[in-house]
Amino acid sequence: MAKTAAQPLQAPVDPQDPKVRERLNRAFLVGLQRPEQDPREARSLLDELRELVANLGVEIRGETLVRLREEHPRHLVGTGKMEEIAALAKGLDCGLVIFDDELSPAQQRNWEKDAPGLRVIDRQEVILDIFAARATTKEAVLQVELARLQQQLPRLKRLWSHLDRQRGGGAMQRDAGETQLEMDQRGIRDKIAKVRRELEEVVRTRATQRKRRQRVPLPTFAIVGYTNAGKSSLLNRLTGSEVLAADRLFATLDPTTRRLALPSGRALLLTDTVGFVRRLPHRLVEAFKATLEESVQADVLLHVVDAASPDRDAHAETTLRVLREVGAGERPVLTVLNKRDLIPDPLGLAEALARHPGSIAVSAVTGEGIPELLAELDRLAAKGDRRLRLLIPHDRYELVGRLHAAAGVVSEEATDDGVRLVALVPDRLRAAVEPFVEGEA
Numbered sequence: 001m002a003k004t005a006a007q008p009l010q011a012p013v014d015p016q017d018p019k020v021r022e023r024l025n026r027a028f029l030v031g032l033q034r035p036e037q038d039p040r041e042a043r044s045l046l047d048e049l050r051e052l053v054a055n056l057g058v059e060i061r062g063e064t065l066v067r068l069r070e071e072h073p074r075h076l077v078g079t080g081k082m083e084e085i086a087a088l089a090k091g092l093d094c095g096l097v098i099f100d101d102e103l104s105p106a107q108q109r110n111w112e113k114d115a116p117g118l119r120v121i122d123r124q125e126v127i128l129d130i131f132a133a134r135a136t137t138k139e140a141v142l143q144v145e146l147a148r149l150q151q152q153l154p155r156l157k158r159l160w161s162h163l164d165r166q167r168g169g170g171a172m173q174r175d176a177g178e179t180q181l182e183m184d185q186r187g188i189r190d191k192i193a194k195v196r197r198e199l200e201e202v203v204r205t206r207a208t209q210r211k212r213r214q215r216v217p218l219p220t221f222a223i224v225g226y227t228n229a230g231k232s233s234l235l236n237r238l239t240g241s242e243v244l245a246a247d248r249l250f251a252t253l254d255p256t257t258r259r260l261a262l263p264s265g266r267a268l269l270l271t272d273t274v275g276f277v278r279r280l281p282h283r284l285v286e287a288f289k290a291t292l293e294e295s296v297q298a299d300v301l302l303h304v305v306d307a308a309s310p311d312r313d314a315h316a317e318t319t320l321r322v323l324r325e326v327g328a329g330e331r332p333v334l335t336v337l338n339k340r341d342l343i344p345d346p347l348g349l350a351e352a353l354a355r356h357p358g359s360i361a362v363s364a365v366t367g368e369g370i371p372e373l374l375a376e377l378d379r380l381a382a383k384g385d386r387r388l389r390l391l392i393p394h395d396r397y398e399l400v401g402r403l404h405a406a407a408g409v410v411s412e413e414a415t416d417d418g419v420r421l422v423a424l425v426p427d428r429l430r431a432a433v434e435p436f437v438e439g440e441a
Contacts, residue, residue: 023095024119027053029063030085031100032077044311045278049100052126052277056133061092074110076103086115095119098126102279105155124151124281139206142199147281149192153185218259218406219268219381219426220297224323225304226315227275230338232256233364234304235272238374262378266408266424271298276322278314285325296328300380303335307352307361308342316356334380335359336373341366384427389438393418399433410441 031046033039046065053060064085066077075082076099089097096119097111103122111120128148135141223231235241239258257271301323305316316335323329335356341363343349353359360376362369385408392399400419403409408424422441425433 023093025057025096026059026061026092026094027096027098028085028089028092028094029053029060029098029100030077031063031065032068033065034068041314044314045100048278048311049098049123049126052123052130053098055130056126058096061094062088064088074107075114076101076107082111082114086118089115089118096121098122100279108155123279127277127281139199139202142195142202146192146195146199149188149195151281153188153192219299220271221260221268221300221302221377221380222271222273222298223302223304224273224328225275225319226306227277229275229304229306229309229315230364231272231275231304234302234336234338234362235270237364237367237370239270260377262381263374264378264382266378266381267406268377268381270302276319278318280318280322285322296326296331298328298331301328301331301333303333304338305335305356305359306339307337307349308339312352313355332380334376337361338364340368382424385424386430387422387441388425388433389420389422389441390425390433390436391415391418391420391438392433392436396436399436402429402432 029046029049031042031049033042042065046063050060050063066081066085068077072078077085085097095117097115099120099122101122102124103111103120108120108122112118128144128151131140131144132148135144223235225231235256235258239260241256241258255271255273257269259267260270261267303316303319305312305319309315320329320333323331335358337352337356337359340349340361343352349361353361360369360373362373364370387410390403397419400409400412400421403421403423403425406424406426406429408426410422410424412419412421414420418436423433
């Protein structure tokens with residue numbers, strides 16, 4: 001039988017069509033289990049993808065976990081499995097197929113060519129969409145925009161695959177599709193350059209704000225951890241703040257800094273940072289380096305782990321790996337096992353503590369373990385402090401203010417010669433007060 005002529009490529013799914021929009025809001029999920037992978041991890045990642053997609057308000061109508069012996073360059077999965085997935089998705093009236101693994105631009109184009117009527121995306125695009133929906137400050141908006149533009153650039157070709165490939169005019173003229181593609185690529189590169197310039201300005205502003213904070217000699221602690229581990233809830237519990245704390249992935253994207261008064265009278269600056277997730281797009285790691293600089297610059301990292309999660313250890317390792325990627329891997333770390341109220345079994349809590357030596361178990365909801373955590377923060381904040389007797393001249397009274405700001409003043413007495421005090425002086429303030437030291441206290 002003679003082969004039929006190749007059919008022209010179909011136009012991409014039109015999201016403006018109301019029926020198409022409705023179908024695009026119904027998704028079929030595809031997880032992959034590689035030969036060396038633990039089946040429980042593959043299932044856990046697919047469950048996490050389900051939660052990510054649900055955060056976008058997309059209806060999930062079905063899912064499948066594919067055992068992948070080898071990657072196929074055309075569709076990532078084999079042709080037979082591709083046809084099976086497409087049939088399952090269409091049978092459930094889904095317009096969207098979402099892979100838990102990263103798809104190359106060519107694989108996305110092949111899927112949408114060989115399974116017309118379906119839009120095929122991957123976990124990275126889902127995470128980018130969530131970040132785009134949650135970004136509020138200028139910095140977060142710019143960071144997400146940069147990541148999306150970088151993700152979009154190599155995928156432009158599929159957007160123009162439906163154009164007629166007509167030639168006309170001289171030999172040097174290109175077809176309409178190629179000309180428009182090159183124009184769009186140039187436009188996106190120009191936008192990337194513009195966003196980078198704007199982001200650099202925002203980063204400079206943040207650096208200036210950080211310098212202002214550093215003039216007040218307070219230790220800085222950053223809260224890091226897997227998304228939805230309870231970081232914002234812990235910040236609120238410790239500082240009495242009202243930072244958004246919702247039971248959903250990536251509830252907050254922007255770093256928030258609050259002053260925390262410790263039981264000894266010391267104080268520190270506590271910053272809540274963006275949460276991490278497995279298979280975080282590398283573009284987001286790059287784009288969010290400005291936000292994650294708060295972690296790099298911190299004196300101590302509070303690594304918050306959801307103690308009740310069955311994937312606790314994998315989540316902890318993901319966080320530590322991303323911290324290494326952004327240059328914060330050498331920072332001192334205090335592990336905080338949050339949500340201890342969700343582990344009613346004492347043996348289960350003991351096992352969690354044993355898995356993370358030196359950790360402290362708390363509940364940001366009930367307050368259990370918070371006094372122990374504050375005591376440990378006090379101890380860490382005091383590292384390097386020296387108890388000194390000082391006589392500050394009246395014309396240098398600003399130093400007294402700086403010592404009070406550091407929450408290290410034990411006693412104070414005004415005299416004719418100046419202000420005599422005993423203070424716990426941190427390293428960063430030692431040089432400023434050295435001329436006025438009378439001795440150890």
